[in-house]
Amino acid sequence: MKISRAILLFFIGIMIFFVGLILPGQFVIFKNLLFVITVFVAGYHVIGEGFGDTIKMSQSQHKFVPNIHILMCLAAVGAIIIGSFEEAALLILIFAGAHFLEEYAENKSHQEITSLLKMAPAEAHQLQEDGSWKIVAVTQLKVGDTLKVLNGSQVPTDGTITKGSASINEAAINGESIPREKQVGDEVFGGTINGNSTFEMVVTKDSQETVFAQIIEMVQTAQDSPGRTATTIQKLEPLYVKTILFLLPLVLLAGPFLLNWSWSESFYRMIGFLVAASPCALAASAVPATLSGISNLAHNGVLFKGGSYLANLSQLRTIAFDKTGTLTQGVPLVTDQYFNPQIAKDELLDIIVTMEKQSNHPLASAIVHQFPQAKELSDLSCQNKIGSGLEADYRGHHYVIGKLAPSISITPEDQQRQQKWSNAGKTVVYIVKDQQVVGLLALMDLPKTSAQKAIKFFNRHHIKTVMLTGDSTATGEAVAEQLQVQQTVANILPEKKVEIIKSLQQKTPTVAMVGDGVNDAPALANANIGIAMGSGTDVAIDVADVVLVKNDLSRLTFAYSLSGKMNKIILENIIFSLAVVVLLTILNLLQMTNIAWGVFLHEGSTLLVIVNGLRLLLFRK
Template sequence: MDKIKKEQSHEGHSHEEQNHDHQHNHGKAPVYLYFVGLVLSLIALVLNENYEGLQNSLFLIAIVTAGYHVIVAEGLKETIERTKNNQKFTPNSHILMGLAAIGASLIGEFWEGALLILIFSGAHFLEDYAEGKSKREITKLMEMNPTTARFIMPDGAIKVVDVEELKVGDQLQVLNGGQVPIDGIILSGTTTIDESAINGESMPKEKTKGDLVFGSTINGTSTFSMEVTKENKDTVFSKILQLVNQNQGNQTKAASIIQKFEPKYVTFVLLAIPLVMLVAPLLSDWTWSESIYRGLVLLVAASPCALAASTVSVTLSATSTLAKTGVLSKGSTYLSQLADIKAIAFDKTGTLTRGKPEVTDDYFNDSIDRTKIVDIIVALEKKSNHPLANAILEKYDEKNKIDINVINQIGKGLTGEYQGKNYRIGKPTSFKVVSDEYSQLNTDWASMGKTVVYVAEDEQVIGLIGLMDIPSLEAKATIDYFKNLGIHTTLITGDSQMTGQAVGKALGIDEVIANVMPEDKSAIIDKQKAKYGITAMVGDGVNDAPALVKADIGIAMGDGTDVAVDVSDLVLMKNDLSKLVNAHKVSLKMKQIIWQNIIFSMLVVTFLVVVSLIGLADITISVIIHEGSTLVVILNGLRLLRTPKKRSLL
């Protein structure tokens, strides 16, 4: 585990370096300095013209304190880093805003320079705050990994040892209710094991001598002995840990609209302004002094104030609105990408389905007293703690209370004596002689993904019950919504092909991939990204963690495991898939408003540049139009604060 922790630390460090543009660790000092600059600017504003020297000095100090971190520590440094990485000049608007503030100060408009910096730096800090804590945490995942095991000594004595000390061939004891410490094979004993941490399936698996067991799964009611078949670093659960770390380190998020547009715009302005200053005196009657002045006015006019604010209010509003409707976002970047998804993959159990089996069908011989047999079934199942028992008890109500001495045998099911006859409820393979009628029903129901149990009287099958983890009420409408938009839908499940296909067919899913282990899910997401483009993954279990991290947008069901929630980008509270549809609609609206703001901002800049070139605008006019356009884009973004009325998914 120490090795895994070291790898996590190293890979997390690399990840931060690779994504420095998007995840700044400001600390508190730069924010404090920003507020110092803000206070100094407010003080300067209330001073009258008799204190012009002090006023301008305060504005200059405000420019330095409020803008140093964003303009110099980030802007200049990132420009250098991105230029080196891309092997071409790749500036960002930090540089342009710094030059605009300097230009405004040089022509005596210190308040304009301070205002530009306060707006830009404030927007920058605010957007990073809105992004929230997007770093994926795997602490809970690591805590689920067993650390000790009950080692069987040569003399039969039991010794508790560290899991990392175990070697292939060692023999262990696993107590009832305990955690399987490592991958291995059962030597003696029969039990049921909850393997949901590995395959996501809610129904425990019956295990006996010769069957494989996996580390971190939970043993049922019986103690068994096992032989270690893999070292700790090679277990299935360790592979999950390694995949989450690896995917986190290698993950790259698509750049936002502003990030894609920004370098080109800044480069153009940086080239155009000096060109205007040099060419204007040669082509017009401007003096060199007037040309330099006009160039500085142009620099201020071209500074993207509104552009800088065009995404902040939109993303904050979208994040706030979704939070009110039960969708938690760990960053506006993920919401932006959600609007652009080309494929979406779903886990089955607990995501598309309700997460627990329910009785869907039953059939009993016409010669049987149904009321009596139901009373017997309830009496037997009351003595069982199997998930199927809970489903059966929820379905059937007893008319007459019967007290039966019940024996629970792994592999055979529940048996009990009543009025001189033996009754048994068990899986179909535990019965030797079954009529064609029941066999055919078993085949038909199983082909629909249902789990079937037989009910027998003196080993003669007299009825059968079909159970299934059925799709949630919102699942079909959600799948239809994405399909209607041309987004490819995929079901990825650890269940059998038959069960997966049955659920996929019922929901109309484009593609079903079954019998999948956690490492397979991660690889499948990789293929989907390569084939379709931006891909989302929706899941709720530990086994979904590698795929949730690998996907461009990992979406967790809120009632799922803490691990799935921790490593995801969006969380749907209350396991309601209709919230995913709403989130996608909001993300589309968010993208639309961002583009409206960008286009409007650039039109304003273009207008200011034109009127500045022909001498119709001065700094005062530029300031009024600049700040007015900034207010417009902020108000436009705030439209998303209106919580949408509950509508049909389609």
């Protein structure tokens, strides 16, 4: 049955109920009839799930598996039998209202999926065999197809540029607001937005395997995977319901034979016990809070594959980080420079930048970026000599940019600079003119600002921080010192990362691993909580339990705070729910309350529990 029809019937039931309330007392028969109609109209959804789901689950598991709804149905029918028509209607109205509010919480958590699906591209311009272009559905694309992406349009799927260039906004994938320049051979991702140029690309992935599709799938998976507490409650629900059903005849018999009640009073108190003991609030203690937490985090760029990982995050005691691309920017930058004062610096910079523009080395782009004022010399060409660097002859002089050859002498001052920068974990590049060092450049992959804040946060919360890197010990320790990481393990292979994660797990119960590369995948899979950066490789994202879509580690600290808040809210809900059940049961046995008050307090407590869980939608760091 569609939920829209159930809600419509629910509101019709409310109107019928209020009509019954305002009718004068002399129309008591009509009033009671309207209350009975309210039970079956407003409770259509509740009755369907109570008996329908119980039958389905019992058949599938080959044993009696009742749910909470069936207790509510029996309580309403019992109230009608003893003539408490208004109480029966009120019971169903409040219970159904609480049920729809819980579904509202679930629907809120699915809004992130809806918005992501709307962002997904639907059509593409595909090259046909006759050389023409045809608009086709993205789902029809195959690996190897050639596509044309027009200016201002979405990239239809993952692929590689084969013709032209582009400035692409990749915020949908990695949260970065600054467009990225793409050339022939560069990878592009489905769902991103092309700038003011048109380019051609070849499809490299099926539409269901793109980074964008994986993100959508992870959010969907998260909705279907409640937290450990929620799962426990769901497993205990049938046992609890069966226990209450077993106790009902005992309560009925105990009245006349042990407490000297009349049979009518005993039956009334049995119905009151049924209302009081129904664990509606307990069942709603964890699910709305978990779904609200997942929804909030998805909206803020943190995707959880399951509620259990969110619940466990607050138990974190050790967190390990990959260095490159996770703690650092992932690209080198020029941090220090020195040029011989006797050399014309402007001319030398023109030569350096011209040579570096002819190289595809990662350091080359960093050097070019550092000196935007330099002019490119059209009459200078260079060669890339493996093992030494770039070499060029220009206007009677020989230039080398790269490593220092054994035959080149270096002054003590330059040697001190080189030693100082190397000790700081930086890569030193020499500028040589006619066998003489005329300049030095130091480059380094600098830490992210968000990483500095995140490490400080975890250190402050007494969570051990560890950095794992394949870089040299000097580079690793230099970055760790800047970030104040507590432990550094450098110069290691992927399998070694797994060993370290396992050794950390022997010391602390909950260990997380944060990474972005293929080499991090084994460690991510073995950690209690694997956390992948959104810009990472497909393998890393696949095996991770959490994805930081916006590559911002401050989002992880937000998730940690929200996890603690969520677990606190769930505990509050459980204690409150059990307290209400115990209180109402005692008051009912002492004959100090009636069914009307029992309905109001019990279902009112369910509403409060759900609203308390929904507070996580508004949680901010």
